[in-house]
Amino acid sequence: MTTADEVFQKIKSDNFLHEIFSQNTNWESMLDARDSSEFDTLWSAAYKIIQEDGRPETLKAKEAREISFKRIFQLTGNSELAGYASDDLGLVIDALEKKLDIDFINKLWGIYTSGGFPH
Template identity: 35%
Template sequence: MSRTDVEKLLSELNEGRILTQQTFEGLDVEVYLDDRDASTFADEWMQSFERWAQATAVAEEEVLRACREQAFKQTLALTGEPELAGYVSDDLGLIGAALLHDMVNDIFVNKLLESYRQGRLPLG
């Protein structure tokens, strides 16, 4: 398990390097959420969730809870959109769970993380 990688992710969130105003600039939240739910993205997301998040005793991992909470609060503060904040929080929780399991070979989760690190919301 790579707790260090998850702690690095939390640090990046806390320092405002993952979620910024630019991440959400010009975003039509309804269209974005509809696109995520209707695309193959949603299927891939669920497969990764089943692979990683359910394999982790999420309730026992304080660092995962902290990542999810920070992502939710930052997204809500930047957008005022609680539904979007929930999606972003879920994404960061999934990324964190995969990091705990050294997910170096999970292409989908790596793409999620890369999107956020590049200041973009992920989409299929």
């Protein structure tokens, strides 16, 4: 099982985010796909489970969101993309740190580790 520390170290590494976000991709169409009701419902449900845990977002999750936002924005110049991706990655770490096993979040992380952007 992946740990929050392993995810955090990947995010901090020089090449993980670069490999995903330096691709010549139509980010706008991918962002539009994320706005579909299906994706949004699944993402929101996962977020709600984490919020219902009652514990605040972990420091590591906050730091991961900040690092990933800055790097993705630097690579793409797209603040919306950087915001969505950094929220995803913070959610992954927060769930792991709180020992919450959420299928959607596991799939989200799987897409990132395969070099993709969830949409």
